[in-house]
Amino acid sequence: MGCKNTIFLILVATLITKEALATQHVVGGSQGWDQSTDFDSWTSGQTFKVGDQLVFKYSSLHSVVELSNESTYKKCDISTPINTLSTGKDVVKLDKPGTRYFTCGTLGHCGQGMKVKITVVKGNGSSSPVSSLSPSSSPSTSSPTSTNAASTSQCFASLLLFVTLSFATMIYFF
Numbered sequence: 001m002g003c004k005n006t007i008f009l010i011l012v013a014t015l016i017t018k019e020a021l022a023t024q025h026v027v028g029g030s031q032g033w034d035q036s037t038d039f040d041s042w043t044s045g046q047t048f049k050v051g052d053q054l055v056f057k058y059s060s061l062h063s064v065v066e067l068s069n070e071s072t073y074k075k076c077d078i079s080t081p082i083n084t085l086s087t088g089k090d091v092v093k094l095d096k097p098g099t100r101y102f103t104c105g106t107l108g109h110c111g112q113g114m115k116v117k118i119t120v121v122k123g124n125g126s127s128s129p130v131s132s133l134s135p136s137s138s139p140s141t142s143s144p145t146s147t148n149a150a151s152t153s154q155c156f157a158s159l160l161l162f163v164t165l166s167f168a169t170m171i172y173f174f
């Protein structure tokens, strides 16, 4: 397998991985944004990464109010929201790591459990692609064809450079 082919394959894999990483999470799953949804059990099955999106789907009985901190979230204090949405199909981008707090703006709904706390993790998945490179790099110690070994290591070096650059770019764009 040629060096160029390998680089091309890695480029494709990187692009696919990047696509796969940007997940849309429909809040509450099939039940959506509603008082009857158990949001704690919904969030426990999800991983929220930087670059992902939340989608709130709900009827006109509800709205989405983003709160700034744990204290207002616990008290259901919606007097100082940092964002209010009401289209019925709102998309919220998770643009940085940290915790986000959402509740409903309709009187009483927050107290009925219509609130969700989202913990966003830095998710470039940088550990898996890098570690998957290392096993293929050490096939033998004493190869009879030294030129082959040299070109292999050169190829590996350029791959390493390429991967480093790709991740730098990905991190930059996230």
Ligand SMILES: [Cu+2]
Binding pocket: 034, 035, 061, 062, 063, 104, 105, 106, 109, 114
């Ligand atoms: Cu509501």
